Amino acid sequence: MATGPIGSVILGLYEQGMTASPAQRAALLAQAGGEKANATLGDADRAAWRILTRYFGPAQDAVLTCPSCGAEVEFTLPANFSPPEAETEADLTIQYKGAAITLRLPRLSDLQNGPFDPRKLAPDAHWTDPDFRKAAEAALMAADPALKCDLALSCAACDTDQTQVLDVTGFVWARIEQAARALVRDVAKLARFYGWSEAEITAMTPVRRAIYLREMDE
Ligand SMILES: [Zn+2]
Structure with missing residues (x-):
């Protein structure tokens, strides 16, 4: 079973990284994924990816801009995609x-x-x-091949095959931001309607929140 996002964790990460620089976010995600603050960039990306799959499941959708025609290419990363392991971390x-x-x-x-x-x-x-x-x-x-994660993509708009480099921590951060903002909207609705606190609402599973949101609309 895919585990959904744990609301309070997602919101906590978003709060800490919201005003941070991309480099600080990379460090935040690395630590959340079990790495040291001074991990190698490859380890940081692998740790960020662990966070992503832990909270959002193995398959990821992404949107990148096609360099040939400028169209937004929507695609799903293969379920087994992850930044490759390092061959060595020695000098x-x-x-x-x-x-x-x-x-x-x-x-x-x-x-x-x-x-x-x-x-x-x-x-x-x-x-x-x-x-x-x-x-x-x-x-x-x-x-450490994770230093550059290439994605082979095909643009449906202009029919070009292309290779794009995936910004792993940027990608993971975007997913966390999207989930946190959706969660805040749900918290606001549920708190107004049921009078629950943020802590109570974010401790629920996403499924449980969805059940109560659906009842509100009945
Ligand atoms: Zn294109």
């Missing part, structure tokens, strides 16, 4: 122009103070050299 060594360069995986803390700066992963590396950058990105992706 990586890459050979570049005869030198061995040590690289670590990006972490949540790398995003907290302004835009991501790759020099944090290897301070002395040649990040301005596009060939080095390419080699470093390939090594990072091989170590």
Whole structure:
């Protein structure tokens, strides 16, 4: 049986993340999913995805904009979709122009103070050299493929097959926001009609709330 959202948890996450930056939301979701505040970005995405499937079930609908024609493409992610597991989380060594360069995986803390700066992963590396950058990105992706989750999509409007990158924590956050706002509307209706408190209403299962909402409309 699919477990529905636990109202108070969803509302709690929404409250904490509402005015936060995307990076802070990623950290919030990672911790809610059982990771440390300074998890690798791959672990953070996997933790956020666990939250999503725990509260909203295994299949997810999404809407992305087609880069070819601008239409909104609605699709359902496969039920077994999840960010892939890491091959390794240890530091990586890459050979570049005869030198061995040590690289670590990006972490949540790398995003907290302004835009991501790759020099944090290897301070002395040649990040301005596009060939080095390419080699470093390939090594990072091989170590943790969740750093870039590609989705193969087909646009019904213009019939183009395309690959889009899924922003995992952004996607999970959007789902939480949508659920929290719907929940607040339900709480307002039920509180007015039955006189219950927010705590009482959000502790109910979604099915139980739906039963009472339906009775109100009878
Ligand atoms: Zn299109």
